[in-house]
Amino acid sequence: MKRTIETIPMVDASIHAHMSPLDRLQLAALAGLMVIGTLFVYSATAANPAVADLPWFDQSWFKQIVWYALGVGAGAVVCAMDYHVLARWSVVAYWAAIFFLVVVLVPGLGTVRFGARRWIDLGPFQFQPSEFAKLAFILALANFLSRPSDELRSPAAFWKGIGLLLLPFTLILKEPDLGSALVLLPTGLVMMFVAGTPKRYLLKLAGVVGVLAALFLADVLFAPPGWWQIPVESYQRDRLLVYFGRDYTDFAPPNATPADLQRLRQQQLDDEYNVRQALISVGSGGLMGKGWRQGTQNRYGYLPRAVAHNDFIFSVIAEEEGFVGSVIVLTLYAVVLFTGLRIAGRARDRLGKLVAVGVVTLLFSHVFINIGMNIRIMPVTGVPLPLLSYGGSSVLGSWIAVGLMQNIHIHRKGY
């Protein structure tokens, strides 16, 4: 702010920004993402003959626009209430979210799709409680951490914070939804770090988590058949094996017949299929891409149609718009994230700063895990790309998160 006053040309804009209740730069970037999202959800589904036969109002791209509208509405509602009020209700929201996370696990109440019990069927639409649990968790943890920093030094406060994190984490992991559970970890840790939790606690925690993760991976990846193995969902284990490039045949029982080995190899190929096709999509896009709706991987169904418009939407964008398109998408996310950090920096109080940091970390985790899995930096986990992936809960959740940031911006210092 100081620097902008010194540089004359920036004054107007700066004052204007200062006067504006909302962070317009962030909103502009979000609008850009929504345009891209609509275009590519359309591109990803238009080639599917089953979808092309539907009336336009039943097609994914239009539904996505409706979800955008609902999301913007929800964000506006969240914006309209002072976040201090929201924070006071956060404990209620947190426990409500925990309640739904338990409910979703109850057979008959939660709906099973793709082998995971993540949805609650509300008739016309399905609701994914984990999306909202993430936000309730951020509010509750921020509320908890916004107490005077002296209090955070006590181990009891630290363990309470960890407890707040582990409860939804365990429940979401149980669905199973590894991706959604994992994004809670960096979010919670970063919020505790920014709140001023002593570093030694965090380092110890990181150390313990690291050792546990290493042991877990070692067991999954290298334990020979017959050893005790951590009970994980078989598809999750397969994804990890694929990601770390392990051969399935190494896990065959010693008396496996050649046919069994062949079946394992085929299964490995099948399991690798999504990742391989996503990588081919992204790579074959090259620098400039093949043009909107011209991506052959997408159009001719190599990229599985079930995931092309949601978890693997980035592959479609990268194939059709190339590296240039990827850079545009990354830039838009960078704008959203850094304006979010700017909001955190300008926040009136610790509560606002923590909420903003939590939201930014949550969005970043989604972006990093999702794009990372498209280029094999990360293993495949069902994490949506905020605002680009098709999906109501994700869009609503993202916009409520944005609403929280804008809310903090409205009530920032000196305004």
Add this chain to the structure above:
Amino acid sequence: MLIFDELKKNDPQLRAVAIVLAGGLLWLLAGLWWVQVVSAREYQSHLETQSYRTIRIPAIRGKILDRKGRVLAEDRPCYDVSLYLDDLRDQFREEYARLRPVRIVTRAAPFWELWLGAPSVVTQRVRLAQSQMDALTWQARCAVAGAVAARVGQELGRPLTLNTQDFERAYEQRRALPYPIMENLDPAQMARFEERDPGNLGADLEVLSERVYPQGTTAAHVLGYLREDDSSAEGEFAFFNYRLPDYRGVVGVEAGFDKELRGRAGAAEVLVNNLGYRQSETVLVPPEPGHNVVLTLDLDLQRAAEESLARHLGADARGAIVVMDVRSGDVLAMVSSPVINPIYHSNSPAYLNDPKLRPQINRATQQNYAPGSIFKPVVALAALEAGLDPEALVDNPGYVYVGRRRIRDLAAPGQYNLRRAIIHSSNTYFVTIGLHAGAANIARVGKEFHLGERTGLPTRQETAGIFPTVNIVRRASWRPGDTANLSIGQGDIAVTPMQMAVVYAAIANGGTVLWPRLVARIEPQDPDRGGPASVFPVGVVRDRLKAPSRDLELLRDAMLAETEDPEGTGHAAAVPGLHICGKTGTAQIMNEHNQEIGRTTWFASFAPYEHPRYAVVVMVENGTFGGTTCAPIAHDVYEAILKEERAALPQTARDETHHRNDSHG
């Protein structure tokens, strides 16, 4: 940057978070750079291998034409009705949905839906195992394809059923290609198919090409035949996912000029989707049509020669005729009987492998025969060179000893000079002068005619014949009996009708031994494209005889008398208006017990006497005598030649020639 300004200097935690975020985004950026820019080509090639199928497209094969441009062999389009599987996918899906079992259940719907009037009884899909789904999918595909085939059959008036096993194989292996359900439509069926209601049938015409031989079996041995062979020629792409049917010549001109005729195959690539269905097709390299091969054969003469052989001896006659231009070496007709169909698979295997008929060999070039008496002019040349006085008389007692074998002389007993010996084909005379001249002289003259060597025809159906070299006859193992045998064209000698045509052409043209020419030129199918024609030179000299022209004249006079003289053995060949010089031959084929098991009969000749232009050699296996079996056939050939020559001349010149020939006779 504006958005970084607000990060408070005194807030290290927030700055650390910003740095981690920036690092993460840069990591993604670097990863994307690596995948999309650095390794883009690698992924592009992955994409191609999984989504493109290459197809080898054979070129249109060149035509084979006679010397006047009449078509002997050509490619013509033929039409199949084929299923385009990619167009049937919707129908496959619908059929699957129809076949899929459902059950009707009472639904436990949420209460609000029931209030809103949602039905409480619904049909629900039955859960199927993967194997059941596969079987059902397959059933749906067969049902759809079978229905289309039945409809096409109904419209074209030929009942069609789908061979499901074949269809399954094609579906698994050649899914990106059309699947033919009805091949080789006739024009009426074509018209019907074109006129039908052009709905989305999923089947359409597919154009292929087939080799046709419009002249039937005419010149079949010269043309040769093709075999299906779609492998890549040299300099082509070696790898293709699919290859359309292509052919390669096995023998004959189809084989000898296969490279020129077949052109260059092209390549297309088909973009397929994840299920292997065709999405689009791009021609990468268009095929280059093959060149036409223009033969020296004269279709009229060829046909006339074939007909005369068949007329005299029937279709099963085992014989050969060669007609050659003695000035240029051009082969005007080359007949081998019995004939085969150039569409190889339409010959029955029993016929092809008949041990007696052996229709596959080209008897004009591919089989060794004893020349018998038609070799005598060569012996005469050797003797004359060795100092024989042509007027010197040799007494013929009516038989002659060849070694210890006494053979009959068919010429009447009496005194013979060279001329008379040729006219009556006296064995005694030629054994005498042959022994006098010596085998070395005969071998040397035979070498000048290049007997025992291939004539270099590009048909891959040539034998070299047998002829003793000078070295062989000088060995101790060579006996005077062998020389006597050789002098009457038997024993250690074997020739082909083509070789004898070359010999008689040389005697006719004054001593020039020519390379026979079967192919006149190779020219592009489209004269405006494909570069200039390559012409094979006319009258390429292989050798010149050392014999003085006086000796050759002597032979020509004697041979003229053999056909002109009513007592001459070759009189049956005589044609009014054309002076023919000829020599008959009858070679006995003996078994190991010295019993005759067959005869090779010959008539070797050239005409007209004044300015020889044509050499005609007729050979028949198992005839009676050259004069009675072969000379009448040669007679017909000369008549055809005369007819054609007259047709080619303008009216006035025609009368003149006729008149002059008459006055001469």
